[in-house]
Amino acid sequence: MSSSPSNSRVPEHADSGLFERTVAEQRAPLLRYATRLLGDRERAEDVVQDTFVRFIAQNPTAIDGHAVEWLFTVCRNRAFDVMRKEGRMKRFDEGDLERVTDAQPRPGRALEAAETQAALLRLIDRLPRSQQEVVRLKFQNGFSYQEIAHITRKSIGNVGFLIHTAVARLRTEFAAQRP
């Protein structure tokens, strides 16, 4: 399943406004996603820009109907490429993840809504990385199980299980925090 971009012609969406519209709509979600993967805003900017470069070179008919899914897939692959090149891959277990997230200062005061948001985001940050990713793709980016499966190269069943497990844990921990 190769979808290597062709640079031999100018794609239709380069002139049709689709590109500008897609960039405007998807830049922030992609940047957030890439930043989450890379932990670095600047590298994430590069990855997202590279993703859009590939997007404009892509044959629009090949991604018709699932352009956003395609963008996230390419963005994810590019992010992992960057990590590989920088030799930043190593084992990272859940305990370490919790140690990192525990260091975050707690908000001092906030409105109830902001507190709820902050509490949920903290709980999400404590999930295993694989669950964090699918939860964000589902609830932040609105992808279906099937689309998430394509993006992450997991089976639909695996995606469903990860989301179910994450939601169950979030429900329990969120309820425990509420008075």
Next chain:
Amino acid sequence: MNELRLSPEDPRLTAYALGELPPEEAVVLEAALAHDPAARAFVEETRELAAQLRQALADEPIEAAADAVSPLPSRLDQLPPYDGGRSRILRFPQLYFIVGGLAAACFAVMLAWHQAHPLAAKHYTVVNLADFAGPDASATPEAAAVATVEPLRATDVPSADLAAPFRRMAEPKLNVPNADGLIPTSEALASLSANAAPSNRAAAQNQPAIVESRDHGAAERPELTLAVTYRSPPPAEKPNFSIAAKELSGTHDAAEGTRDSAQLPTFRATETAAPTTGASTLAGTRLSAAHVFPGVDPAGLAHALKGNLASPIAMPPSATADGGQFVRVAHARVINVPIPESSGSFEAIVRAVDDGKLPEPSGVRIEALLNYGTPATSPGHPRVADGTVAAAGEVGPAPWAPAHRLVRLAIRAGGAPGGVAAALAARDVKVAVEFNPRRVLAYRLIGYERDERTSDRPVAALPGADFRANRSVVALFEVIPVTVAAPDVDDASYGPVRHLVTEETSRPRPELLTLRVDYRQPLTGAHAKVVDAIVDDGATFASTSGDFKYDAGVAAYGMILHHSAHLGHATLADAITWTEAGVAASAPDRAEMLDLMRRTQRLSH
């Protein structure tokens, strides 16, 4: 037809709740749901949580993504295979099973070792109760007003040799608190005495400290309450004690038998105030002990210490009550500064005073009063280049609380590019402040005392504001400086890596705070920023600028109308005096404000 049994453990229920179940399966599941109220409730709860998750994640700032997690992938095998774009045949998939088997064996060995080790747990906070010293001659009354509690970071498992000096705290027990909210725990006391250094043990036993611990439930992160009180009669001199909590950090690998360790930030609570009634002092006593608390969230421990010391750390009452109007830098080092969009509060006060009454306190917006009028016309403002934004800060005493410092931040836009009157000079202006924990213990953003509109999230968390040409915005922070002992701050965590505000640091920094303004140029959309380190040079109120005095007076006026608890003994006459000192003849808006204050004063008489 067999009846489908539903369980909350079934991923299909979650998939159904999220609309992900294929239609044919959804029909079957709906039929089962009709006879299962518990499952229906589960579905509803899941949908409710999903809505909350969507809402929470919709506003998640991008910077938080960089700030919150390590960039490292959780599992190497979660990465897609990298083949340079070419497919690759895995000829020996058995190798993965072999590697997996070896990994499982290693994990089993580590697990067995951890279970055998008395201190094996995921997180530990090692608390040294040390250096209980006699009165500190250097302590001044002013010094008594502050204390520091730095947040701790979670720790790794201490190795056997490092844990040896420590005695594991007995399992925290739930007891009934006494009238002071404290729980004497003889076991903890014995532990403390037993761990006192030999030279100090006698003193410890003669004048024992009661060290108490509570485990509030069996949650994953139990909140720990640690309290210290005294038994012996109070001495003539005021006591001074400190509690140092040290972390052990590093990595521990049982398989390789290696670990490295490092001491990370400590927190220190220093108190020189008189002991509370019924309590006493540790004067002359020096104890040395350490306890290891498994599974304790260090931030929770610091919080518990703050609120449960027998003689509370001397802070303004609001700092430990009603949600805390002063925010400890240890809890939120970075704050976004909202940009007020309306000055309607001024008109509302004018209407009320015209009607011969005082305005409703809840309707008084101090930040709106501070930004009433056109400060840009006041003298002393240097010209700001077109299409840019300038920022500056000034520090002086808070006239209503002389031990506190007042920080005046001014952000001003230049003219619009091309000189177009009333056009935008800057778009998407966002202001953030990062406090230096070595200099500032706590702060409050004046005007945001009742409805919290700020947070410790990075700068992107608040929407940006558009600045028309020559617009100015003023923000005032009242800060409680660190004047006793500088907290042991992890400088590596105070800087751009975590908060994206400052440019660089690997050394202790003198500034009180760092001000950062981000904005976009209106025509090109290009991002620009202003970063300024604000240093406190110890200016007296008399030596501050007219702008500073004026804003201090207006803030005090607003606090009076707002019934602020932070006003101290300041009066409206004081506020008028301060304001008068900053009113310039060429600033009609300021004269208008001063007139309103005087009319309010006559009304109150």
